[in-house]
Amino acid sequence: MLAITLREFKSLFQSIRAIIIIVVLFGVTVGSAKLVSQFKSELSGLGLGDNAYVIGLMLLLFLAAPLFVTSISHSSVNKEMESKTIRFLATKTSRENIIFGKFLGNISFWVLCLSIALLLIVPFSKSFYFVDLIQSIIFVSYFIGLSLFLSTVVNNSSLTMFAGIVLSIALPVIGMWSLLSKNVAIDAISYLTPYFYYTHANTSYTYFVLIHTVVFVMLSLIIFKRRDL
Amino acid sequence: MIALRATNLTKQYGNKTVVNNLNLEITSGSIFGFLGQNGAGKSTFINMITGLVRPTSGTFEILGAAGNSLDDVRTRIGVLPDYSTFYENFTALDHLKYFSKVLGLKLTTEELKKVLRDVQLEEAMNTKTKNYSFGMKKKLGIAQALINKPDILFLDEPTSGVDANSILGIHSLIRKVAAEGTTIFLTSHNLDEVEKLCTEIAIMNKGSIQTKGTMSELRSQHQKSITVYVKHEMIDSETQQKLTIELSKLVKVLSISATHSEFIVQNESAIPELNKYLVMQQVNVYRLEVEEASLEEIFLNLGVEVRTA
Numbered sequence: 001m002l003a004i005t006l007r008e009f010k011s012l013f014q015s016i017r018a019i020i021i022i023v024v025l026f027g028v029t030v031g032s033a034k035l036v037s038q039f040k041s042e043l044s045g046l047g048l049g050d051n052a053y054v055i056g057l058m059l060l061l062f063l064a065a066p067l068f069v070t071s072i073s074h075s076s077v078n079k080e081m082e083s084k085t086i087r088f089l090a091t092k093t094s095r096e097n098i099i100f101g102k103f104l105g106n107i108s109f110w111v112l113c114l115s116i117a118l119l120l121i122v123p124f125s126k127s128f129y130f131v132d133l134i135q136s137i138i139f140v141s142y143f144i145g146l147s148l149f150l151s152t153v154v155n156n157s158s159l160t161m162f163a164g165i166v167l168s169i170a171l172p173v174i175g176m177w178s179l180l181s182k183n184v185a186i187d188a189i190s191y192l193t194p195y196f197y198y199t200h201a202n203t204s205y206t207y208f209v210l211i212h213t214v215v216f217v218m219l220s221l222i223i224f225k226r227r228d229l
Numbered sequence: 230m231i232a233l234r235a236t237n238l239t240k241q242y243g244n245k246t247v248v249n250n251l252n253l254e255i256t257s258g259s260i261f262g263f264l265g266q267n268g269a270g271k272s273t274f275i276n277m278i279t280g281l282v283r284p285t286s287g288t289f290e291i292l293g294a295a296g297n298s299l300d301d302v303r304t305r306i307g308v309l310p311d312y313s314t315f316y317e318n319f320t321a322l323d324h325l326k327y328f329s330k331v332l333g334l335k336l337t338t339e340e341l342k343k344v345l346r347d348v349q350l351e352e353a354m355n356t357k358t359k360n361y362s363f364g365m366k367k368k369l370g371i372a373q374a375l376i377n378k379p380d381i382l383f384l385d386e387p388t389s390g391v392d393a394n395s396i397l398g399i400h401s402l403i404r405k406v407a408a409e410g411t412t413i414f415l416t417s418h419n420l421d422e423v424e425k426l427c428t429e430i431a432i433m434n435k436g437s438i439q440t441k442g443t444m445s446e447l448r449s450q451h452q453k454s455i456t457v458y459v460k461h462e463m464i465d466s467e468t469q470q471k472l473t474i475e476l477s478k479l480v481k482v483l484s485i486s487a488t489h490s491e492f493i494v495q496n497e498s499a500i501p502e503l504n505k506y507l508v509m510q511q512v513n514v515y516r517l518e519v520e521e522a523s524l525e526e527i528f529l530n531l532g533v534e535v536r537t538a
Contacts, residue, residue, distance in 0.1 A: 003330035084313045088373060091279050091308040092331045094300040228282040 001097040001104070004089070008076065008105020017072055018113060024068075025060065025117035030124055032056035053125045054132045057118070061139055062195065066171055069110070069143035070164025074150060075157035076102045077220070081229065082157060090229050099148070099221045106144045111137055135198075135206045142194045142209050145216030152220040152227075171195070231290075232257040232381050232412040233278065238287035240273050247273045249436035250287070255414060255429070257380075260407050262427030263416040264524070270436040271416040272311045275383050278414075279308045292380055304332055307379030307411075309370045309387055317359035321350055321369050324358065328373050336376065348372045349398050364391040371399065375406065382406060384415040388422060400426060420524040430524070432531060439531055444524070449497065451530045452522035456483075457500060459490045460516040461507065472510065479506060 012018060033056040077099075080086040089098055114136050122128055146167065150160045175195025178186045190196040194212065197205040233255040240248040248270040255261045263271050276282035278289055280299045288295065294302040315324055325341040345354045348368040358366065371387055387403070388396045403426055407413050417423050423430055424444060431441040440447060457480075464472070469485045476482050476492065480503055483491035494500060500519065507514055522530075 003327060006330075007327060084310075085316055087281055087310045087313045088315075088328060089331060090281055091306070091310060092303060092328055093333075094303070097331075226283065228276075 001093070001101040004093070004098060004101025005104040005108065008102050009108045012072060012106065012109040013112065018109070021068060021113050022116050022120075024064075025057070025113060026120040028060045028064075029053055029056040029117060029121055032059060033121075033124070051125070051129065051132075053121050054129055057121075057132065057136065058139075058198070061136055062175075062198070063172055065140055066143050066168035067165065069106075069140055070147050070150075070168050071161070072109075073106050073144055073147035074160040074164040076106060076148060077151040077224065078155055078160060079151075079157045081155060087229055095225045096221060099152070099217065099224055103144065103148055103217050103220075106148070107137070107141055110140045110144065114140070135203070138206055138209050138213070139194055139198060141213040142216075145213040145220075149216040149220045149223075152224045175199075230257040231255065232259075233289070233291050233414065235274075235278065235289040236287055238274070238277060238289055239285045240270070240277060240282065241285045246436055248277065248284075251436070251438060253431065253438060253441070255412060257412050258407070258410060259428045260403065260413040260415070260426055262423035262430040263414065263433060264418075264420065264423055264430060264528075265416075265433035266418075269433040271433055272385055274433075275308075275385050275414070275416060276310065279306065279310070279383055281310060304334075304377055305380040307374035307377060307382040309367075309374045309384045311385040313370060315358040315361075315366060315369060318357055320357055321345055321354045321361075321372070324369060324373060325376055329376050332377050334377060341376065344372045344375055347375070347402055349395060364395060367391050368395065368399075371402070378409075379411060381412040381414065384413065386416055386418070388417070388419060396422075420528065424524040432528065434531070440527075447524070447527050448522050451527045453530055454481075454493050454495055455497065455500070455522075456520040457492045457494055457503060458516075458518040458520070459492070459503075459507065459514055460488060460518075461490065462513040462515065463487050464512055468510070468512070472507075472512070475510075476503070476506065479503065 030053070033052040035056075077086070080089070086098070114133055118129060118133050147160075147164060150163055150167075151157075154160045154163065171193050172195065174186065174189055175193040178190030178193070178196060179199055181187065192212070194206075194209045197208050231254050233253070235251055235253045238248055238251045238253075239246065247268075251270075251274060263274070265271050273282060277284045278291060278296075280296075280303075284296070290296065291299065292302045292305055316327075319327065322338070322341060322345065325336075325344060326338075329336045329341065342351060342354065345351045348371050350365060350368045350372060353361070353365060358369065361369065367387065367390055371384065374382060374384065384403070388399050391399065400422070403413060403415070415423075415427070427444075429441070429443055430447060432439045440450060442450065464487060469487070472490070473482055473485050476485075480499055481493040483493060492503060494503065500517070504514060504517060
């Protein structure tokens, strides 16, 4: 599993995407921190924290992380199925190791990107936001799990790219809409998105999002184990 | 000891049965050849046994582990699957390093280079596989199947698309690996290859095994006639005529000349009788040669389509 994790991590980190993501996370966080400091009290009331830098980072993640994550992780399984390289892996290790390895590789990449971005903010903010880092990772893990699930269910990587983009737009919209809507259906769906948990006054609700991640990964594993390669 | 046992193994895709109630046992240390035309179910069988495809029904056991515990013996299995490609930006050495880590092995670069040397790929080991020919990819496929020194090695069409020189190298490698105690299961279209390499052969047709055994067992089961060439002492024309008449009652006489004769017998038991008769007639036999049926003839006798190399 470790070998697959490392390869997944390296393939993500060695590409230009890693640098772009870190630069965007850092730049937008610092830039938006200056902007959000003007609306600090309103935004912290929405559960976005009370630090301008954290608010900046979380806003960016709320809006852009789904797109960032799905765009780079949407094909982690089905691309190997399309190219048939998965057949070599599947004859050498268990399917559990493949799925968990892919998931851990993706999450490691994001842990590193977010950590570097938050470390780069330290000279401005004068502190390292460890709890917020954990919450950001949990938020991102939801979309990594979702991408892994899509990539396992759908064979075609172009289709998962498209589905990823649609979900990246739909999920934030539904999540934000549910905050304002009294519609029962929208309310029910909001429990399936991470936004409900991240906009709740009680910040410990954010940890519930991990359940979603676990469900996505386990579903991916169940489906992957039943697949003919 | 049994290396592989399949019991009523079946694979269906929709209404199409690709492998049908297949029963098979392979003894440890053998080189087992699996023959059959395209679509006979050979690759599907290997894919089921190696965990790439789920059987619709039936069970199998490999190196003593049940099919659902395949993960327990993965490090003892080597597989060259059909239709596989490599990571384009990896070199051959990168692939072997990665796959050995996936297997949980701690192999040195030197050990991996030796595997590449065995498959005649050492010179191209630092070339990215996107620049490899089909034959080179096939060799790398064999190399990755060998890195763990497997107890059982599955090779799906190991020489298809490979040049003649490399085929000889692969054949000698297969023999060497088998001599070290590895059970080898190979599928092939190449009848000559199977005939030369394999200690046991199964012929598959439409998802079922049509016949199975050693080459001599297959011959005795499916060879319709045996041609016998006899080199004997000089005989005169009168004796030739007499032998033609008398031996026609025993065998089919193709020709009888002064020093050589040619007969067709229906089974092996007629050969000693033929020899005995010649000796009785005081014709000294210098040499007696039997032309055995090739796998191609057995295929034809079974009514299976043939494709030779």
